[in-house]
Amino acid sequence: MLNDLMYDLDIKHAPDAGGHFKANGTLFGGRFAAETLMQPLQEIEQAFFDAWADPKFHAERLDLLKHYVGRATPLYHAKHLTAEVGGAQIYLKREDLNHTGAHKVNNTIGQALLARRMGKNKVIAETGAGQHGVATATVAAMFNMQCDIYMGREDIRRQAPNVFRMKLLGANVIAVDSGTATLKDAVNEALRVWVASCEDTYYIFGTAAGPHPFPLMVRQFHTVIGQEARAQCLAQAGKLPDVAVACVGGGSNAIGLLHPLRDDDIRLVAVEAAGYGLESGEHAAALAKGSPGIIHGSLSYLLEDDEGQVQGTHSISAGLDYPGVGPELAAMMENGHLELDSATDRDALDAFQRLTKAEGIIPALESSHALAAGMRIAAGMMPDQIVLINLSGRGDKDLGTVMDMLGLSCDTQEFSA
Numbered sequence: 393m394l395n396d397l398m399y400d401l402d403i404k405h406a407p408d409a410g411g412h413f414k415a416n417g418t419l420f421g422g423r424f425a426a427e428t429l430m431q432p433l434q435e436i437e438q439a440f441f442d443a444w445a446d447p448k449f450h451a452e453r454l455d456l457l458k459h460y461v462g463r464a465t466p467l468y469h470a471k472h473l474t475a476e477v478g479g480a481q482i483y484l485k486r487e488d489l490n491h492t493g494a495h496k497v498n499n500t501i502g503q504a505l506l507a508r509r510m511g512k513n514k515v516i517a518e519t520g521a522g523q524h525g526v527a528t529a530t531v532a533a534m535f536n537m538q539c540d541i542y543m544g545r546e547d548i549r550r551q552a553p554n555v556f557r558m559k560l561l562g563a564n565v566i567a568v569d570s571g572t573a574t575l576k577d578a579v580n581e582a583l584r585v586w587v588a589s590c591e592d593t594y595y596i597f598g599t600a601a602g603p604h605p606f607p608l609m610v611r612q613f614h615t616v617i618g619q620e621a622r623a624q625c626l627a628q629a630g631k632l633p634d635v636a637v638a639c640v641g642g643g644s645n646a647i648g649l650l651h652p653l654r655d656d657d658i659r660l661v662a663v664e665a666a667g668y669g670l671e672s673g674e675h676a677a678a679l680a681k682g683s684p685g686i687i688h689g690s691l692s693y694l695l696e697d698d699e700g701q702v703q704g705t706h707s708i709s710a711g712l713d714y715p716g717v718g719p720e721l722a723a724m725m726e727n728g729h730l731e732l733d734s735a736t737d738r739d740a741l742d743a744f745q746r747l748t749k750a751e752g753i754i755p756a757l758e759s760s761h762a763l764a765a766g767m768r769i770a771a772g773m774m775p776d777q778i779v780l781i782n783l784s785g786r787g788d789k790d791l792g793t794v795m796d797m798l799g800l801s802c803d804t805q806e807f808s809a
C-alpha cells in the first residue's frame with residue numbers, strides 16, 4: 393500500500409524568487425547575508441532546483457530513505473494513551489524510529505546528496521544538542537566525506553555522548569567560544585568559516601531557517617513526514633486528522649509534517665517551548681513572544697531584548713532552545729494558517745512519563761512538548777475525531793536530563809514507585 397509513488401514531488405507554496413514567504417505585507421525569509429556568501433548561496437539554490445527536477449536524484453534519495461533510514465515510518469494509533477486522555481483518537485507519526493533516532497536525517501541525506509552532486513567533498517554543520525551534528529556526521533561517514541561540526545563549548549560540555557558519537561563517525565568537532573558558546577554562536581562561526589572555504593565545502597544547515605534557499609530546501613526534504621502521515625491516516629483511519637501538532641525549535645519537523653496538510657481542512661498547531669512559563673522570560677517561544685527581525689540570514693520572528701540583542705533562551709530540551717524560528721512558520725502564523733501553542737518544561741516532563749508508561753514509547757523531550765499540547769487538545773474533542781502528533785525523536789539522549797529533573801539515580805529504590 394505504501395510505496396515510493398505516494399511522494400508528491402511538486403513544490404507547493406513556494407516562496408518568491410528572493411526566498412520570501414509573504415504575510416500581511418511582510419516579506420519573511422529572504423537572504424540577508426554578507427556579500428561573499430551571496431554567490432555560494434545562489435549556487436546551492438541552482439543546484440537544488442536542478443536536483444529537484446531530476447528523477448535520478450529522487451530515486452537515490454528515496455532509496456536511501458527506505459533502506460538506510462527505514463522509511464516509511466509507521467503511523468501508530470496510541471489507543472492506551474487515547475483511553476487515558478479521553479477525547480479524540482491520538483495518532484503518533486513515528487519519526488523516532490528513523491536511523492539516528494529523529495527526523496533530522498531526512499534533511500542531512502538530501503543535502504549530502506546535493507553536496508556530492510555539486511562536487512564538494514567536505515561538509516560542515518552547526519549543532520546545539522548534537523542531534524544535527526550526529527545526523528550530519530552519519531551521512532558524511534556513509535558518503536565518505538570529510539566533516540567538521542561547529543559546536544558551542546558549553547554544549548560540548550553538556551552533550552558528551554553526542555560529541556563522542558560524532559568523533560566515532562569520523563567528524564572533527566570544533567569548539568566555539570564566542571557569545572554564550574551555544575547554538576546561535578555555532579551557526580555564526582560555521583557561516584564565517586564557510587565564507588572562506590565554500591570552494592570545496594558544503595554547509596549542511598540543520599533546520600528550516602537561515603538564508604534562502606535553506607528554509608525551502610530543508611522543508612522539501614522533510615515533507616516526506618506529512619505526505620506519509622496523510623496517506624497513512626487515510627488508509628488506517630479512513631479519514632484525515634482534524635488536528636496536526638508538532639513542536640518547534642527552528643521549525644523543520646513542524647513544517648515537514650504541516651506543509652503537506654496545508655491545503656486540507658485541518659487545524660495546524662505549532663508548539664513552542666515555554667520553559668519556566670511564557671511570562672517568566674525564560675523560554676524559547678519566538679513566535680508567541682518574539683518580534684520580526686533578522687537572525688542567521690533571514691527575516692523571521694526572534695527573541696530580542698530592548699537593545700535589539702538576541703535574547704538568551706531556556707528550555708528543558710536542547711533541540712528547542714533556539715531564539716529564532718523558520719520564516720515560513722512565521723508567515724503561516726501571520727496569515728492565520730497556524731495555531732500557536734506551548735508547553736513548559738514541567739508539561740513536557742509529564743508528557744514524557746505519560747507516553748512512556750501508557751504505550752512503552754520513550755519520546756524525545758522536544759517531542760514531549762508536542763505530546764503535552766496534543767493531549768490537552770485531544771481531551772477537549774470527540775472520540776470520532778483525530779489528533780495527529782509528530783513524535784520527532786526518541787528519548788534515549790534525554791535520560792540523564794530526566795533523571796536529574798526527577799531527582800532520581802539508577803541505584804535508588806524510587807524507580808519502583
Ligand SMILES: *Cc1c(COP(=O)(O)O)cnc(C)c1O
Pocket residue numbers: 494495496523524598599600639640641642643644645646711712756758759784785786
Ligand atoms: C532538533 C530536534 C527538534 C527541533 O528542531 P526542528 O527543526 O524545530 O524540528 C525537535 N525534535 C527533535 C527530536 C530534534 O532532534
